[in-house]
Amino acid sequence: MTYRSMTRVRLIWLAVFTLFCTQAAAAQTAKGDPVADAVAQLAQASQDVQAADRMLDARLDEDGQRDLKARLAAARKAASDSADTLQAQITMVDARIAQLGPPTPGVAEAPDIAAQRKLLAQQRSTIDSAIKRERLLVIESKQIDDELDATIAARRGRRLAQQMPSILTPGFWGPLLQAIPGDVARTGQLARLGFATAVAGARGAHGWLALVGALVAILVLGPVRLRLRAVGRQYAIDNVPGHRVRRSGYALWRLVIGTATPALAALAFAWGLRAAGMVNARWEPIISALVPATVVAAFITALAGALLLRHQASWRLLPIDDTLADSLRPWSWWLAALALVDPVLLAVNDAARASRAAHTAADTAEAVLTLAVAIGALVTIVRRRRAARLALQAEGGEAASGFAHPTIALVALIVSAATIGAAIAILGGYIGLALWLMRSVIFWPAIVIGALYILLTVADDVATSLFAASSRPGILIGRSIGIRPSAIDQFGVLLSGVVRLMLVVLGLGAILTPFGAGFGSFFSQLGTLSDGLTIGQVTISPNAVLRALAVFVVGLALARGFLGWLNNRYLPTTELDDSARNSVGLVARYIGILIAVLWGLAALGIGLERIALLLSALSVGIGFGLQAITQNFVSGLILLAERPVKIGDLIRIGADEGDVKRISVRSTEIVLGDHSTLIVPNSKLITETVLNKTLSNALGRIQILFTVPLNTDPGPVRAIVLQAFADAEAVLDTPAPVVFLDGIVDGRIGFNCMAHVAGPREAYPTRSAVLMQVLQRFVAEGIDIGTPATRFELVGDKRTDGIA
Numbered sequence: 001m002t003y004r005s006m007t008r009v010r011l012i013w014l015a016v017f018t019l020f021c022t023q024a025a026a027a028q029t030a031k032g033d034p035v036a037d038a039v040a041q042l043a044q045a046s047q048d049v050q051a052a053d054r055m056l057d058a059r060l061d062e063d064g065q066r067d068l069k070a071r072l073a074a075a076r077k078a079a080s081d082s083a084d085t086l087q088a089q090i091t092m093v094d095a096r097i098a099q100l101g102p103p104t105p106g107v108a109e110a111p112d113i114a115a116q117r118k119l120l121a122q123q124r125s126t127i128d129s130a131i132k133r134e135r136l137l138v139i140e141s142k143q144i145d146d147e148l149d150a151t152i153a154a155r156r157g158r159r160l161a162q163q164m165p166s167i168l169t170p171g172f173w174g175p176l177l178q179a180i181p182g183d184v185a186r187t188g189q190l191a192r193l194g195f196a197t198a199v200a201g202a203r204g205a206h207g208w209l210a211l212v213g214a215l216v217a218i219l220v221l222g223p224v225r226l227r228l229r230a231v232g233r234q235y236a237i238d239n240v241p242g243h244r245v246r247r248s249g250y251a252l253w254r255l256v257i258g259t260a261t262p263a264l265a266a267l268a269f270a271w272g273l274r275a276a277g278m279v280n281a282r283w284e285p286i287i288s289a290l291v292p293a294t295v296v297a298a299f300i301t302a303l304a305g306a307l308l309l310r311h312q313a314s315w316r317l318l319p320i321d322d323t324l325a326d327s328l329r330p331w332s333w334w335l336a337a338l339a340l341v342d343p344v345l346l347a348v349n350d351a352a353r354a355s356r357a358a359h360t361a362a363d364t365a366e367a368v369l370t371l372a373v374a375i376g377a378l379v380t381i382v383r384r385r386r387a388a389r390l391a392l393q394a395e396g397g398e399a400a401s402g403f404a405h406p407t408i409a410l411v412a413l414i415v416s417a418a419t420i421g422a423a424i425a426i427l428g429g430y431i432g433l434a435l436w437l438m439r440s441v442i443f444w445p446a447i448v449i450g451a452l453y454i455l456l457t458v459a460d461d462v463a464t465s466l467f468a469a470s471s472r473p474g475i476l477i478g479r480s481i482g483i484r485p486s487a488i489d490q491f492g493v494l495l496s497g498v499v500r501l502m503l504v505v506l507g508l509g510a511i512l513t514p515f516g517a518g519f520g521s522f523f524s525q526l527g528t529l530s531d532g533l534t535i536g537q538v539t540i541s542p543n544a545v546l547r548a549l550a551v552f553v554v555g556l557a558l559a560r561g562f563l564g565w566l567n568n569r570y571l572p573t574t575e576l577d578d579s580a581r582n583s584v585g586l587v588a589r590y591i592g593i594l595i596a597v598l599w600g601l602a603a604l605g606i607g608l609e610r611i612a613l614l615l616s617a618l619s620v621g622i623g624f625g626l627q628a629i630t631q632n633f634v635s636g637l638i639l640l641a642e643r644p645v646k647i648g649d650l651i652r653i654g655a656d657e658g659d660v661k662r663i664s665v666r667s668t669e670i671v672l673g674d675h676s677t678l679i680v681p682n683s684k685l686i687t688e689t690v691l692n693k694t695l696s697n698a699l700g701r702i703q704i705l706f707t708v709p710l711n712t713d714p715g716p717v718r719a720i721v722l723q724a725f726a727d728a729e730a731v732l733d734t735p736a737p738v739v740f741l742d743g744i745v746d747g748r749i750g751f752n753c754m755a756h757v758a759g760p761r762e763a764y765p766t767r768s769a770v771l772m773q774v775l776q777r778f779v780a781e782g783i784d785i786g787t788p789a790t791r792f793e794l795v796g797d798k799r800t801d802g803i804a
Contacts, residue, residue: 213272258302467492559592
C-alpha cells in the first residue's frame with residue numbers, strides 16, 4: 001500500500017471516528033461507549049433531581065418524603081459514579097494529548113495529527129462539561145435534600161405541638177363515648193369480613209398451607225428457639241476460649257436467636273395465611289404490620305434477656321444481682337407487648353375506618369401505658385438499689401451512692417425529666433409530645449445503648465482475645481512473622497479501640513435518628529428563636545451557640561474516653577516507660593482538647609481561616625503579656641518531644657537534687673531528698689545547665705579515697721578493699737571494682753577505689769556499708785589509715801637565746 005493510500009485510509013478513519021464520538025450521547029451505536037453511558041446516566045440523574053424538585057410542591061406524607069430522599073440519594077450516587085467514569089476518561093484523553101505534545105510554532109502539522117488533536121480537544125471539552133454538570137447536580141440535590149429535612153422537621157414540630165383534649169376533661173370522653181357504637185359496628189364488620197375470608201380460604205384447595213405455616217411458626221418459636229439457645233451455650237462452653245469471649249458471645253447469640261426466630265415464625269404464619277387465601281384485602285395492612293411489629297418486640301425481649309440473664313449470674317454482662325434482674329425482666333415484656341400492639345392496633349383502626357376519637361383514645365392509651373412502664377422500671381431500679389444499700393449498711397459495709405458516676409447521674413436526670421415531662425404532656429393533651437419523649441428520649445436510647453453495650457463488649461473481647469500473645473492466632477503470627485508478643489497485644493487493643501469507636505459513632509447516630517440527621521437536624525427541631533447576631537461574616541444565634549456547646553461537650557467526652565482507653569488499655573501493652581507514657585498521654589490530651597475546641601468553633605460558624613486571624617491578632621498580646629507562659633509552654637513541648645529529662649530521672653539543677661515526678665506543659669515537679677517538691681518552670685530546664693544522672697547511663701559509682709603509711713604492704717590493703725566490694729550485694733560485677741595506687745604524698749601511699757551500682761540512688765548507702773567493712777578489717781589487721789604525723793617546732797628569737 002502506498003503512502004498516499006495510507007493517508008486516505010487514516011483520514012477516512014478519523015472522519016468516521018469523529019462522527020461517532022460527537023454523536024455518542026444520542027446515537028444507538030454508542031451503547032458500549034463508557035463516556036456515552038456516563039453522560040446518559042448523568043442525564044437520567046438530572047431528570048430524577050428535577051422531578052424531585054417538582055414534587056416538593058406536592059403535599060407528601062412522611063413515607064413519600066422518605067421515598068423522595070431515597071430517590072435523591074440514588075440520583076447523587078448515579079451522578080457520582082458517572083463522574084468517576086468521566087474523570088477516568090478525561091485522564092486518558094489528557095494522556096493522549098500529552099503523547100502528541102504541543103504544536104511546533106511555525107510548522108504545519110500533518111493532517112491526521114491535526115485532526116486527532118482537534119478530536120481529542122472536543123472529547124476533553126465534552127467530558128469536562130459533563131463533570132461540571134455533575135457538580136452542579138450534586139449541589140442542587142443537596143439543596144433539595146436540605147429543604148426536605150426542613151419540611152420533615154417542621155411537620156414533626158407541628159405534630160408535637162398539636163394539642164388534643166385532655167383525659168381530665170369532658171372534651172376527651174364525650175366524643176369517645178359518642179363514637180363507641182359506630183366504631184364497634186365498623187370493627188365488628190371488619191372482623192366478620194376477615195373471619196368469612198379465613199373460613200373460605202381454609203375450606204379451599206390450599207387451606208392446608210395455613211396449617212403448615214402455623215406449625216412452622218410454633219416449631220420455630222418453641223423447640224427450635226430453645227434448642228438453638230442451648231446449642232449456642234454448649235458451643236461457647238466447649239469451644240470458645242476465654243471466659244470473657246464466652247460470656248459476650250453467648251449474649252450476642254441469644255440476641256440474634258431471640259430476634260430471628262420470632263421474626264421467622266411471624267413470616268411463616270403470614271405466608272401460610274396468604275398462601276391459603278385467608279387474608280382479605282382490608283386485612284392485608286394488618287398482616288403486613290404484624291411482621292415488623294413482631295421483629296421489634298422480639299428484639300426488645302431478646303435484648304433484655306441477653307443483658308439480664310436471670311439465674312445465670314456467671315454469664316451476665318451487666319454488673320447487677322439476680323434480684324434486680326428478676327425485677328426488671330417483666331417490664332421488658334410489657335414494653336415488647338406495647339411495641340407489638342401499637343402498630344397492629346393502628347392498622348386495625350385504619351382498616352376499620354375508625355373515628356378520630358378512636359385514634360385519639362388509642363394514642364392516649366399507648367402514651368399512658370408507656371409512661372406506666374417507664375415509671376415502673378424506674379421505681380424498681382430505685383427500690384432495688386436502696387435495698388442493696390441498706391443491706392450493705394446492715395453488714396457494716398460502706399454504702400456507695402447509686403448515682404455516684406457522673407454519666408449515670410446525667411442519664412438518671414434525663415430519664416426523670418423526660419418522664420415528668422411526658423406525664424405533664426399527657427395531662428395537658430399533648431399526646432404526640434408525650435409519645436415522642438417516651439420513645440425518643442427514654443426507650444429508644446435505652447434499646448440502642450443496650451445493643452451497643454453487647455456489641456462493644458463482643459468487639460473488645462474478640463479483638464483482645466484473638467490477637468493476644470498467648471492465643472493460638474497470636475502464637476502463629478509471632479512465629480510466622482517474627483514480631484514480639486507485646487506488639488501482638490498492642491494490635492489487639494488497637495483493633496478493639498478502632499472497632500469500638502466505629503460502633504460508638506454508629507450508636508450515636510442511631511440515638512440521634514429520632515431527632516433528625518445529626519446535630520443540625522436535632523437543633524433545627526428546637527425552632528429558630530431568632531436570626532441571631534451577625535458580626536462580620538459570622539452569625540451567632542442561640543441555635544448555633546447551643547449546637548457549638550453540645551459539639552464541644554461531645555468532643556471533650558470523646559477525647560476523655562479516648563484518653564482513658566489510651567492510658568488504661570493501650571499504653572500498658574506497650575514497652576514504653578512511665579515517662580514516655582506520660583508524654584504520649586499529655587500530647588494526646590492537648591490534641592483532643594484542641595480538636596474539641598476547633599470542632600465547637602466550626603459548629604459555631606467560625607472557620608479555620610477566622611481562627612488563624614484571631615490567633616494572629618492575639619499574637620501581639622502573647623508577645624508582650626504572656627511571653628513567660630508561652631516560653632514555658634513551648635519548653636514543655638520540647639521536653640515532651642526530645643525528653644532530655646524524663647519522669648524518674650535523678651537530676652540536679654542549681655543546688656537542688658531530686659527525682660523528677662511529673663512533667664506538664666508549663667512546669668516540672670522534682671521531689672527532693674527531704675520529700676519536699678520543687679516546681680521548676682520548663683524554660684529553666686531548657687535554658688540552664690541541668691545535671692541528669694540517669695539520662696544515658698543509669699549506673700551509680702562509688703569512690704573511696706584513703707592513705708596508708710609508706711612502709712605498709714599495699715597487697716593486703718588492695719585485697720581487703722576488693723573483698724569488701726565483693727561482699728556488698730549492690731556492687732555490680734560488671735564493670736568490675738578496681739583499686740588504684742594514686743601516688744605517694746608526704747610519706748604515705750594514696751589509694752583510689754571505685755565500684756559501680758545499679759543506680760545513683762544506691763551509691764551513697766552502698767559506699768557507707770563498704771567503708772564500714774573496710775575500716776573494721778583495717779583495725780583488725782592493724783593497718784593505719786590515719787593522717788600523717790605532724791611535728792610543730794617553735795623557732796625562738798636569737799636575742800632571747802640564753803635568757804634563763
